[in-house]
């Protein structure tokens with residue numbers, strides 16, 4: 001076991017899933033924030049366990065050519081991004097490498113390379129922000145949580161957000177400070193405003209502002225609206241009531257205070273209605289490329305029935321509808337299903353059906369009722385597929401399964417299970433939807449072995 005506070009010298013060889021550097025000291029893995037692979041560093045042990053330790057770089061002895069000066073002034077404090085200290089070449093290399101390693105180690109593949117769809121722009125790409133608020137010495141401010149804490153790091157201008165989004169935050173905080181609106185304190189469970197949630201359509205420019213409150217009423221709404229209406233694109237103001245303790249940002253209840261309560265955006269040539277509760281990929285340009293890749297991999301023909309599990313507002317489902325005979329989407333959030341149904345209508349799509357429910361259970365029910373999709377698309381949250389979904393997939397035996405994933409480790413675990421049930425991995429592509437952040441998306445195509453089309 002290494003000793004706390006002791007200084008060691010080591011070489012950074014790899015990265016964790018969270019984007020920290022990994023170095024080895026006396027056979028023990030040491031995790032180092034703000035490290036770049038290939039660097040020789042002096043490090044201090046902050047926390048020592050039997051098989052691993054957490055450390056901090058105290059001096060860089062040999063600097064990587066990929067290290068860059070941080071453009072974001074709060075990058076070191078803010079828990080929002082992970083990679084302002086390295087260039088984009090290294091960032092995309094490590095993301096592609098992570099996908100490859102997961103598939104090779106956990107799914108028994110022997111891929112030599114996984115291509116990555118790199119983002120053309122790392123700035124201003126995020127179409128959604130959730131700012132927690134806090135107060136100190138009588139002044140309220142908003143920002144993002146410091147990594148691993150609930151301390152709010154104030155941030156005037158977040159470089160991965162569009163300027164309009166930060167302008168909304170500033171307008172809300174101006175109103176909060178002028179009218180002495182109380183801000184939520186986790187420790188006492190008192191105070192009104194918890195989070196400022198902003199979603200902006202990358203193409204439409206429409207802005208939805210949702211204030212998450214520990215209460216039912218927002219005072220002086222007119223004064224808030226007069227500030228928000230100065231921001232180009234401001235479309236709707238919604239109150240989300242969250243009176244529960246805990247980490248969930250949004251509450252269960254939504255009250256529309258101004259406008260329609262949703263915004264619209266265009267993606268893959270279709271128009272989508274987006275409610276606050278509905279999932280929508282945060283990087284418009286890269287999401288479109290990801291979906292285009294998924295659609296190409298699906299190899300759909302006009303006679304095919306396509307089942308899209310975890311469909312959200314029906315983005316992938318509806319983008320596939322014109323090439324398919326029929327598309328069916330399944331999603332657990334009722335508001336998202338309402339959006340999806342409305343989106344089908346809005347785009348004049350008549351061969352789409354949507355069901356609200358758990359993906360695995362709905363898929364099993366569809367299978368029992370005789371539905372035999374030719375292609376299944378799955379796009380689950382980080383935890384991946386559950387046993388029901390895997391079971392339903394193997395019973396339905398679609399020709400192809402296109403798996404869109406936001407966690408390469410659970411993806412690889414699920415690919416291994418699908419391989420045991422008669423599927424083979426045909427291709428894997430990583431996509432960078434979150435420049436400067438450690439998350440990476442992947443899309444893979446699995447084919448049923450007897451058919452291999």
Ligand code: SAH
Nearest residue numbers: 279310311312315331332333358359379381
């Ligand atoms: N394919 C969509 C959404 C992907 S995000 C898009 O790209 O826009 C994953 C979606 O799965 C979310 O909308 C989430 O609400 C939904 N979800 C989470 N758990 C689920 C479950 N058990 N069953 C069905 N849907 C689920």
